[in-house]
Amino acid sequence: MPFIEPLPEDRIDQAGFGKLLKRSRDIQAPDELFVRILAHAPGYAKALHGAMHMAHAEGNVDHKLKEIIRVQLSRNAEDTYFTNLRSEKAKKEGLTEERIEAGCGDFENDPGFTDAEKWALRYAWLMYREPKKLNAEFYGEGKKHFSEAQIMELGGFIAIHYGMQVFMRTLRAFPMHDPEGNPISQEESEKTYGSSVGGRKK
């Protein structure tokens, strides 16, 4: 069980949480565990989940690309929760595990990614490893591929998701479902996904 226990649904009686929980069940990244943990501080839960959802599942940058970035970031954060979640929306749009692995690996030399996608993946890769490399020249290159609005969308998305991954990492949480979508306990989830974040167990 995470160090801060998720609230049972019948204790979440604040107005507006029905929408958050439904959205979590639909998208699954984050799943409702995150909402139920944050529900201890209801105002935070609504604001942060709303911002995370907008940054990840809405906007003008391809959701599948942002889903690869989200997994890449969560591995860097070493977070067992977010790294094992998968967006149902991205899966429905055709994103595969192979493509996620490619985006978390040697994407620079992968012909399956466009130059724009490589820039976005590099942006996330460098942000919390070598932020000094994200200089004017780097942003200049980004502007050849993305509008300033899209770059802000990507940057804000990277920042909020990485920040929440760092927080969740400390709570030792795991997804509420196995890779096939069946509900499982936290103990079973830890057994299924493992306590390291390198790859996704089948």
Next chain:
Amino acid sequence: MRSASAKRDGLTEEMIDEGIENFRESDKFTESEKIALEYSELMQFEPEKIDGAFYARLQELYSDEEIVELGAFIGFNVGYHTFFRTLDFYPMFSPDGHLVSQEESRRIYGDRPTSHLRGAMARATGEGESEIESGSE
């Protein structure tokens, strides 16, 4: 950048510096405040040290609601400060509250985060600036 609301509540630059540089040994912070500051420091630099025992210590001093508030606030800041750093922008106001250009703000605050008491205040007012520039900072 400083919260105007926190300043109105009495927060000083000396308290900010003490909370960053010396909170463990300081007698200016309560045990609750010290563990909150430690939570923040560890989450950014050594998250692997935030384990069950650490959360148990937090739970002796804070409710779960307060811990979630603190943890999410810290995580949000860890994420955003690095992003903002890459954009290379500076506060719109000097430490004494004057509207300044980005160039002037860069000159006042410098290109590394440091105490306002060791440079920015003096550069904003011009008082003692020659001593700073001559290497006494």
